[in-house]
Amino acid sequence: MLTVALDIKQAKIHGVLSLDALVNDFSIALKNRKYPHAPVGVIADNSADWIALDLATQHLGIPLIPIPHFFSNEQKKHLIDSAHIFTLFAEQENIFELYGFDENSGQCHSLFLSHLENYESKDVNKDIQKITFTSGTTSKPKGVCLSSEQQWSVAKSLEHALANLKIKKHLCLLPLSVLLENVAGVYTSFLSHTEVFVFPLKDIGFRDPFNFDAAQCLSKIDTYKIESIILLPQMLHSILNIIEPNDPRIQSLKFVALGGAKTPRLLIQKAKDLGLPIYEGYGLSECSSVVSLNLPNAYKVGSVGKPLSNRKIKIAEDHEIEISMTNKVNYLGEVSDDDSWFKTGDIGHIDEEGFLFIDGRKKNLIITSYGRNISPEWPESLLMEQGLYKQVMVIGDAQPYLLALILPSFDISQASIESSIRSVNKALPSYASILNYIVLDQPFSFSNGQLTENGRLKRDVIQSYYQKEINTLYESSKDLTLL
Structure with missing residues (x-):
């Protein structure tokens, strides 16, 4: 049940005459299920109906599991299985079979709904209203249970x-x-x-x-x-x-x-x-x-x-x-x-x-081969503050010095890059200095698996992608041009 004094009649969504009536319609659809307290998933674009469904699940004390569009099919299936979702709401009627739901769907306003064909009812923690999943740095998203x-x-x-x-x-x-x-x-x-x-x-x-x-x-x-x-x-x-x-x-x-x-x-x-x-x-x-x-x-x-x-x-x-x-x-x-x-x-x-x-x-802490502990965000932020780079990642774990992976914001000469790194090194102790760099061949992005949905670097993935170039630089002492 809603635990705050929210007057839905006073809540305003642009273009919606009565949010209260909308929430009531979704509440009826939820109560009429074979397992009325079973978890609900939603994979849909932003809309007033999405919000109404959220409020309806809160009113009835039913767990809601938002499923991000940008998750892979494998990740979506993981969410559905691990959260024990019985009913799925979606804006597209043709996706239900893909995830094991009944192909004969119903509808509540703009959202279609279908139930899992083979479902074993389980006790649900009444304190859980929402299970929010983040992709983080692994292929299997982790669910955080919230009241x-x-x-x-x-x-x-x-x-x-x-x-x-x-x-x-x-x-x-x-x-x-x-x-x-x-x-x-x-x-x-x-x-x-x-x-x-x-x-x-x-x-x-x-x-x-x-x-x-x-x-x-x-x-x-x-x-x-x-x-x-x-x-x-x-x-x-x-x-x-x-x-x-x-x-x-x-x-x-x-x-x-x-x-x-x-x-x-x-x-x-x-x-x-x-x-x-x-x-x-x-x-x-x-x-x-x-x-x-x-x-x-x-x-x-x-x-x-x-x-x-x-x-x-x-x-x-x-x-x-x-x-x-x-x-x-x-x-x-x-x-x-x-x-x-x-x-x-x-x-x-x-x-x-x-x-x-x-x-x-x-967990990003770099420990150099000289035993120095360095947070990579420190030199990274100094490089980014120069305004010359769109993206930067610094590495150097178990290595004698730091190396930067950089994506310039515009065409920039090698001399200018090296000058900017020397400038940053003046603000760093010698053990945290950047002594070499690699210019990226493509941006870090969610689509290539190198960023999380919130824009955080997937450092292991990025380092693995550029491992050959990284090894080449570390193995070649003559390339320490920024000493």
Whole structure:
């Protein structure tokens, strides 16, 4: 059941006369199933129906499993099997057989639904409302089990944090299968009495999940005078490539939240200089999305803001960020960790004013052959802040020095590249200096398996792809041109 005082009659979705009636229709469809409490999956584009289905499952206490479009068929089947989904909602009627569902489907508004043909009913944890899967760095996605209360608690904190902005129009730019848009976008808007604008992704600039048309997106923002959006770093980069200072298409925006992967300071400063009200934050699925966020009255460049009012954060002796958890983290199919402090795997620090800074990933730590520990995000961020490169990855584990994989933003000479790396090395100790580089033959992307859906580097995959070139450079001492 919904655990917050959400008045659905007051919740507003653009173009929907009665969200309450829509939720009721989906509730009836769910209650009329052979197994009315069995988990539900949804694989569909953004729409008001998607949101109504989500609210209906919360009202009835049924687990919902959002299935991202951008997962492979193998990953989608893994989700369906591991989450024990009985009913699948989809916008396309012809996909059900592919995943073992009855080919004779029903329909509720724009979404078709079908049930698994061979299903064995199992007891369902009543505290689980949503199982959100992230692809991470492996082929098999990992499911994080969340209660309705956990999600709405974050939304309530965000509502309080953003209250002074009096935001009246929010545009959903991320897929609703991404938890961040669910919680920080839709739920927060509902609690704030903010009108939610939700369109098919192709109508807001996504020809496919990873091909973003910034001009089309800005046109939609301008047409409806949108006041808040959530961006991933690669989306911000595309927008900054086409806007001018104080561009009229962004004048209505009051708050642009930035999450996903670490963003170079130079990119954020450029956004601010162009008049984009950008505020970087930090979150994890295990924590029901947002943990900390920069705000207009509490902002520091380079940080991910201060913790939300419902968060407590500490930095461990090894600099790992730990977050206090009222509810223990629950992964699907795994024994829950009873530790009240969740170890994020991120390395960071909190300054004297309480701002949180992300310094890297603990598992990414490079240990050179000289025994020096280096977080690769450190030299990577220095390179990215020069504005010369679209993408950078630094390697050097068990090697005597660091090597950079770089994708220039434009045509650039070898001399200019080496000059830029020498400049970065001046800000690094000798053991963390970059002494060689490889110019990439293609960008890191989700489609080639080298990025996660949030834009994080799949370091093992990338290193394996370029292993021959890497070995050649490390084996040839004469190529140490940057010493």
